[in-house]
Amino acid sequence: MIPQSRPPSQALLSARGLSKRFGAQTVLDQVDFNLRRGEAIGIVGPNGAGKTTLLAALSGSLPVTAGTIHYAGRDITGMDAAHRCRLGIARSHQVPRPFGGMTVFENVLTAALHGGGFTRTQAQERSMDAIRLCGMLPVANRRSESLGLLDRKRLELTRSLATDPAVLLLDEIGGGLTDGEAAELVGTIKALRQRQITIVWIEHIVHVLVQVAERLVCMDAGRIIADGTPEAVLSNQTVMSAYLGGHA
Ligand SMILES: Nc1ncnc2c1ncn2[C@@H]1O[C@H](COP(=O)(O)OP(=O)(O)OP(=O)(O)O)[C@@H](O)[C@H]1O
Numbered sequence: 001m002i003p004q005s006r007p008p009s010q011a012l013l014s015a016r017g018l019s020k021r022f023g024a025q026t027v028l029d030q031v032d033f034n035l036r037r038g039e040a041i042g043i044v045g046p047n048g049a050g051k052t053t054l055l056a057a058l059s060g061s062l063p064v065t066a067g068t069i070h071y072a073g074r075d076i077t078g079m080d081a082a083h084r085c086r087l088g089i090a091r092s093h094q095v096p097r098p099f100g101g102m103t104v105f106e107n108v109l110t111a112a113l114h115g116g117g118f119t120r121t122q123a124q125e126r127s128m129d130a131i132r133l134c135g136m137l138p139v140a141n142r143r144s145e146s147l148g149l150l151d152r153k154r155l156e157l158t159r160s161l162a163t164d165p166a167v168l169l170l171d172e173i174g175g176g177l178t179d180g181e182a183a184e185l186v187g188t189i190k191a192l193r194q195r196q197i198t199i200v201w202i203e204h205i206v207h208v209l210v211q212v213a214e215r216l217v218c219m220d221a222g223r224i225i226a227d228g229t230p231e232a233v234l235s236n237q238t239v240m241s242a243y244l245g246g247h248a
Contacts, residue, residue: 028064045220053222088166116164
C-alpha cells in the first residue's frame with residue numbers, strides 16, 4: 001500500500017494532512033491539496049477560512065504544525081521559503097511588501113538575484129522580461145514607495161515572476177481594481193499560463209478569478225469544503241452556506 005504521506009504520481013505540488021495551529025486556534029485542519037503541472041486553481045472562501053495560511057504553508061513562509069508537502073516528487077515540508085523559491089515556488093503577498101528606497105527595477109532585480117538565484121546578467125534579463133509582461137515599464141524607474149495600490153500589487157506579481165517560478169501562488173492581487181484594471185490583470189495571468197506556469201490564486205472577486213481558473217477550491221474554517229469546476233463549486237450548497245455565515 002502507498003503510504004498516506006506520498007503524493008499522487010501526477011501531482012506537481014501536493015499537501016497531505018496539513019494542519020496549522022496558532023495556540024488553541026486550528027487555522028488549517030488536515031488539508032489535502034494536489035496541484036497538477038500547468039493547472040490554474042482559484043481558492044475562495046469566507047474571511048478567516050485559512051486561504052492565506054494555506055498559501056503561506058505551501059510557499060514555506062509559515063511552518064506547519066502537522067502534515068507533509070511534496071514538490072516534484074521531493075519532500076519539502078521542512079524547507080524554508082528561500083529554498084522553495086529556488087526550486088520554483090514563488091508567492092506574492094496580499095499586502096504588498098516592496099523594498100523601500102529602491103526603484104521598481106531594483107525591487108524586481110533583487111527578487112531575481114536572491115529569490116531566483118540568477119547571475120546578474122540573467123537577473124537583469126529576467127527582470128526586464130517580467131517588467132514588460134506585467135506592464136510595469138512606464139514605472140520601472142520610480143521609487144516603489146511612490147506607487148499607488150494597483151502598481152504595488154503589480155510589483156508583487158512582477159517580483160515573484162522574476163524568480164522564474166514553475167508555481168506561482170497569488171494572494172488577492174485583484175482587490176480594489178477597476179473593471180479595466182482587472183481585465184488587464186486577467187490578460188497578464190493568461191500570458192503566464194501560456195508560459196506553462198502553474199497558478200494558485202486566492203481572490204474574492206470570483207467573476208475575475210473564473211476567467212483564469214479552471215478549478216476552484218473552497219475553504220471554510222481551515223478545511224477544503226469543495227474542489228471542482230467553477231460551475232460545480234459555485235453551485236455547491238455547502239459553499240453557499242459557508243458564505244452565508246454557517247460553517248460546513
Ligand atoms: N500569525 C497568526 N497568528 C494568529 N492567528 C492567525 C495568524 N495568521 C492568521 N491567523 C488567523 O487564522 C485564521 C485564518 O486566517 P487566513 O488569513 O489564513 O484566512 P483567509 O481565508 O486568508 O482570510 P481573508 O480572506 O480575510 O484574507 C484567521 O482567524 C486569522 O485571524
